Amino acid sequence: MSNDLPISLDSFDRAILAHLQRDGRATNQEIADAIGLSPSPCLRRIRRLEAAGVISGYVALLDPAAIGLGITAFIRVRLDRQQDSGLAAFEAAIAACPEVMECYLMTGEADYQLRVLVASIADFEDFMRHRLTTIPGVGQVTSSFALRPVVTRTALPVAQSQPRQRAIT
Structure with a gap:
């Protein structure tokens, strides 16, 4: 992720990120339907978020x-x-x-x-x-x-976050 490019996340970008954090296996169609966007622009946004390094990868979370x-x-x-x-x-x-x-x-x-x-x-x-x-x-x-986990999160709070200003091109 380059620190010198400004980024701006709109409500669709944040909705995409939130959805992918809940279900990284969701299809583009499922994400588009969930956030109220058609599939082509949704996929373009996902690809831009990946290229900008906002989405750094996809994983399966295991129970240790x-x-x-x-x-x-x-x-x-x-x-x-x-x-x-x-x-x-x-x-x-x-x-x-x-x-x-x-x-x-x-x-x-x-x-x-x-x-x-x-x-x-x-x-x-x-x-x-x-x-x-x-x-x-x-x-x-x-x-x-650790005796036991009390809170374990993998999803970042994208709805509340204020990213440093970088434009996704």
Whole structure:
């Protein structure tokens, strides 16, 4: 997604995005019918949203517990030093860990916040001892386990959002 192109989302664009977030397998006809637009302009809008990077991809969402990944851990990582080369090395190493579902560069006491999914406490220990703490520059690690999800969303609140101004061409 290019940051230098202005974007403007009208009510049809927002309706398309909301519909696709609810049902990524919806056909163009189904989307067009749901938002009150004919199929050709609807498809053109979808293609423009994809080309502009507003729609970055399509996925199937899986239930982690249903496939044996019942443990969710949140890990805060503090590096020894916050130099660009150390940050880049950590980010490259952590990106190669399939257990890491999300990694954020943070402000505050931790440099990074990770969300990790594993099958068992033993797998978590293995990840911590043999993967995470062996990354050069990792100085301090603090972890917490999720007891249960309270709110889990994948859909962004497109109706309320005010995107930075970029025109979709």
